[in-house]
Amino acid sequence: WWQAAYLAPVDPLLPGRFAQEACASLPGLSGTTADAAPVDAVLAAVGLQRLRLHHDQQVPEWTAAL
Numbered sequence: 001w002w003q004a005a006y007l008a009p010v011d012p013l014l015p016g017r018f019a020q021e022a023c024a025s026l027p028g029l030s031g032t033t034a035d036a037a038p039v040d041a042v043l044a045a046v047g048l049q050r051l052r053l054h055h056d057q058q059v060p061e062w063t064a065a066l
Contacts, residue, residue, distance in 0.1 A: 002039050
């Protein structure tokens with residue numbers, strides 16, 4: 001989904017913005033340059049953020065209802 005929506009979009013500014021926002025808001029990406037934030041690294045950082053929120057703020061885990 002990220003590939004289609006942000007990394008190969010019609011608007012050429014979106015890939016850079018996506019990478020900058022990911023680097024600014026996700027743990028583990030702070031040392032990554034905005035142009036070199038691979039999708040796998042962003043996904044791993046999202047997982048780390050989820051764990052941190054669960055541990056530090058007791059944010060409950062959620063699953064999509066089917």
